[in-house]
Amino acid sequence: MLRKTSLFVVLFIFSCQVFAQKKDDILGKWLNPTGEGQIEIYRRGDKFFGKLAWIKEPNDEKGKPKTDEKNPTESLRNKPVLGLEILKNFIFDDGKWIDGTIYDPKSGKTYSCKLTLKDHNLLHVRGFIGVSLIGRTEVFKRVK
Template sequence: MIRFAIAVALVALSGAVASADPAGTWNTAEGKARVRIADCGGGLCATVLSLKEPNAPEGGPKLDIRNVDASKRTRPIVGISLLSGMAPQGDQWLGKIYNPEDGKTYKAYMSEQGGDKLKVQGCALGGLICKTQIWTRAK
């Protein structure tokens, strides 16, 4: 009987997480980028599909010039993964976020704020400093 109750509870919990599945296409804050959130084997990731301003001032596509890994500084921003390893944790998702504006990776949290909004947080210093953005589902 206890095993049955545990099994029912696990099914109910997995259904709650699945109903809050953020997979799909999203516009980042201020519409700077459009990203696709999808399963990337072992967790969700968010890949940049397009940029509001895709070209650098000197011409050509914007590159990942601030990446702390010098070997990645010539890759275009379009196509890189912003979120990685996002796994469900209660009513939110936990993983990593890459910020091309400073070239660093941070601990990340995301949670749906209704069906069309996604709260995305990147945190440093053990969660003492966090930056939050609200992404909107692309139509």
């Protein structure tokens, strides 16, 4: 009986380690749910950031690069949307990336955010105001 219990404990610990997230598992390119853009997540020091690496329609109707026209800071409204850093300052803690922010260039608003990998290819992005119970989650897919 003791051997069966020991075997169960060893298998349980091994299975937890297999599913445990590592800090850099989030790195790479991710496609948003609508297919309109890809975010490249990278590391700077101990924090994680993400920029718009590709957008479906990078130019406006005049053929000029789309700019961050809704930005609340007037001096930043001429900055191109492509390459814009929209995920900022995430730290890795207990299998999640927390304490960061996500910027929505369509509205010009910034939200608190946390990121969770559900498997190696699905990233749950939860934007919220105040507490994470009041917010919205979108699922991004890893670009291969």
